[in-house]
Amino acid sequence: MSDDRRRPGQHESRRDEALGRWIADEVHPFCEPVRAQLERAGLGRRGLRTGADLAKLPVTELADLGDGRRHVLEPTAERIRESAGIGLRGRLLVADVLGRRDGFARHDIDAAFKPVRWTADPHPAGTLFAGSTGTDLERLGALGRRALAVSGVTPSDRIVCTSEAVGVGALQLELGARDAGVAHLVLDPADERVIEAAAPTVLAGTAATLERAIGAGLPTSVRMLIVHLGSTGGGDLRGLRRRSGRPVRLWWAPAGVRAAWATCEADHLHTWPEHEHLEVVDDAGQPTDSGRLVWSAVGWRGSVWLRVALGPHGRVDRSECTCGRTTPRVLGAARAPRRASATAGPRP
Numbered sequence: 001m002s003d004d005r006r007r008p009g010q011h012e013s014r015r016d017e018a019l020g021r022w023i024a025d026e027v028h029p030f031c032e033p034v035r036a037q038l039e040r041a042g043l044g045r046r047g048l049r050t051g052a053d054l055a056k057l058p059v060t061e062l063a064d065l066g067d068g069r070r071h072v073l074e075p076t077a078e079r080i081r082e083s084a085g086i087g088l089r090g091r092l093l094v095a096d097v098l099g100r101r102d103g104f105a106r107h108d109i110d111a112a113f114k115p116v117r118w119t120a121d122p123h124p125a126g127t128l129f130a131g132s133t134g135t136d137l138e139r140l141g142a143l144g145r146r147a148l149a150v151s152g153v154t155p156s157d158r159i160v161c162t163s164e165a166v167g168v169g170a171l172q173l174e175l176g177a178r179d180a181g182v183a184h185l186v187l188d189p190a191d192e193r194v195i196e197a198a199a200p201t202v203l204a205g206t207a208a209t210l211e212r213a214i215g216a217g218l219p220t221s222v223r224m225l226i227v228h229l230g231s232t233g234g235g236d237l238r239g240l241r242r243r244s245g246r247p248v249r250l251w252w253a254p255a256g257v258r259a260a261w262a263t264c265e266a267d268h269l270h271t272w273p274e275h276e277h278l279e280v281v282d283d284a285g286q287p288t289d290s291g292r293l294v295w296s297a298v299g300w301r302g303s304v305w306l307r308v309a310l311g312p313h314g315r316v317d318r319s320e321c322t323c324g325r326t327t328p329r330v331l332g333a334a335r336a337p338r339r340a341s342a343t344a345g346p347r348p
């Protein structure tokens, strides 16, 4: 069974299986700001076991993360000895006994925990830097493959993505295309003659770039557009659909999330329940049907934050989509009552 079509409840149980151990073995030991957050809430290293426990943490505003760089997992020898998972602690002990600390630092720490790819996501209060490790990039590639499938892209497609689309969505598309075996070309700049010569079946880019390509006349080979909404969203998507005469899929990564969400053929924005926990809360931080979208990482390395209000408002529908997928969908995220122009998202 594909990860997107599991029975209701299975997504959550898989997430919860990973969550408690990840918090206890990696996040609490190695991420100082999140450790302080857990301690203030009285949860300590092992008090957070399920997604529901996250509600015991206060909601953090995106602006309170600063530029995000303090939120990186930093496994020092001291922290590993004090409170890392037993596997890592044991390997450090063996390395010290055998005098192989350098090899341990290289293979067990840098290879697993060092952020090697950064993305910078602008949002109304500043810019958020998110670091990804090698394992994060593998995960992002797998989520890119799933997002391509959600969007209806197959290995026989040819994608051209314009380089103006930056950030996590564009990276996820590139890694996902590699993972899924889909031909992918990045163009800089988006020259219409080169696009024509490349004969893509899928053209991806920002709303503004796609508008220009439509204005210049889309090659007849193009059967679908993918709009990277970037971190702040926006763009005249209905107009893009109308003017292009093609199906338009959205890939949207609001600042703070680690992987873009993607729309299916039913135009619903699917999320990644094993890799994130999404809540909808009111202004007092209480659960509600329609309100602020609050996001927590699950299982990521590099940058980690929990219970961050992303900015956009919306709803989360956990019922099965008409496309057959059972992953939660974000609905109505563009209808934010506040700062709508700055935080407008897609309108699925």
Ligand SMILES: [Zn+2]
Pocket: 264, 265, 266, 267, 268, 270, 321, 322, 323, 324, 325
């Ligand atoms: Zn769907």
